[in-house]
Amino acid sequence: MQDRLLPYWLLIPAFIIVLATTIYPLAYSFITSFREWDLTKSRRPGDFVGFDNYIYAASESAFLNSLWVTFIFVITSVILTVILAMALALLLRRKGPMHTFTRIILILPFAMSPALIGVSYRFMFNPEFGVLAQGLGAVFPALQGVPWLADPDLAMAILVLTDVWHWTPYMTFMCLGGLASIPRETEEAARIDGASNLRIVFGIILPQMRGVILVMAVLKTIFALKMFDQVVTLTGGGPGTSTETLAYFIFNVGFRWFDMGYASALAWILTAIMMFISIWYVRMLLSERKMTTA
């Protein structure tokens, strides 16, 4: 009797910790999102206001701007990362010392902390002493003295660049794994049947990578939606609000303006978006399974 119950007793600490550190705050923030709570006025949550926080969000231009910024950031960084990773993986798929070496150094960008990436790119694009800014200016004279991070579009482009730079290696490894699981004969058969290299990639390899690409795109989307560190250290959301992503906006609402109710509501909107994407992804994956096995 005792022995049978022992495993459950042993699980209780873990259970309590998870409950206290994730489930409780989640539930608490959900409840808070329906209340008014200005931390500068009171340390206790205020009255329930129904859906007011959510309704307010729908009409607040700062929030709508952050949604738009996030959308642009997510779309460009996901597409660029997936395409680049796939292309790199196709190049690195063959065996050879050069390939192995490249694979190894490819880990470095991913090993770097995102906050640090933001700081270092901020320096590198400094128009006066930044390595990249100077280098680009030297190669393309037209780019001399361009105020990279002071221009809204360029700042966004650089933000995307840092993210792509950070994530491409990891996604490349995912692609390499996927490529390794494609039977060699399918490609060889196509080669004999008379397909060109381009056709083999687009007609034979990529269709078989569908599942892997889907997983990558969804993972990358979720990571991009959460991206926060680089905004803080690279652009601070600026110039103006041109790189103020949803995650950064929520942080500001909560911890600059201390509007806890509204920040909670916004956080749940972000969560809902991610949940929606995840569910869609699981569905796609299940239908994919049905197609390739049986």
Place this chain on the structure above:
Amino acid sequence: MAEVRLVDIEKKYGSFLAVSKQSLTIHDGEFLVLLGPSGCGKTTTMRMIAGLEDITSGDIMIKGERINDKPPKDRDIAMVFQNYGLYPHMTVRQNIEYPLKLRGVKRGERKTRVQETADKVELGALLDRRPSELSGGQRQRVALARAIVRTPSIFLMDEPLSNLDAKLRVTMRAELKHLHHELGVTTVYVTHDQMEAMTLASRVAVMREGKIVQLDTPKKIYAEPADLFVAGFIGSPSMNLIDGSVKGGVFRADGVEIPVPLEDRSGVVLGIRPEELDISQGPNAPINGKLYALELTGESTLVTLRNGPTSVCARGHADFEADINSPCHLTPKDGARFHLFDRASGERLG
């Protein structure tokens, strides 16, 4: 229509020698079978002809032209892969159609040719399935159909029938033979089923450990195996190989005494095919022992006799019956062929 010539081709994987300096000419319109045990280099040889594997040294000529550096698609070949290599994201129809599409065949003609080919390999009803929804044998037939839908100048087939059931295998074998007769396309066919080799081949190349040990017509290989390995490999049930020695013009082993035209020597192997032995009554037969096993195969009974280390199998009448462990005697038929080999080297002695 093409002649394929392999000149001293060699393939090494690192330091492992998969195919060693082989030369082989496959005549225009010939059906050449590569036969050999698992791992002897059959697939490797075929992949080199297809251009899927680099040649370590040597030359491959098709129609007299050296094609070592030509990509597979310019060699005008079609290949059936040992593990199918079907396109998993395409339906059966699309799989078969793909080579036609790539070669710019018009839509209308593609449709009829796919249908014809599919009917030939009995796939007509499965055209809209995906490979993952097919059995092994069905997949193999799709692979076969994909190869024969086009008329290339060379067919390369790597064990295309290995996963079919016995009945379908016989049907497909006949179909392939007919197809070859009809199209006259040079064909290289890999198998380790010697029955398939015998029935299909114009010539058989028996391979062992990366070397071709014998290259001959099926008849010749059956009647006159070049060495002990080929002798044991060709024929079903395989040739009896009896270890013994020759003294005074007589081959002797436990329970065996057969006159042979050979000088005195030990370490001799005498080979005789089961179908060339008769079951006899008298105790003065050349081969004597106790009955070890009886196996009815349908049209005949396989009778196995043992005496010490000697074990001999004969093909007897289907009605033959006797008690296990009862004395048993075998006599070679008139005109039976004895094959003599050296035990150590495996070489043929006579």
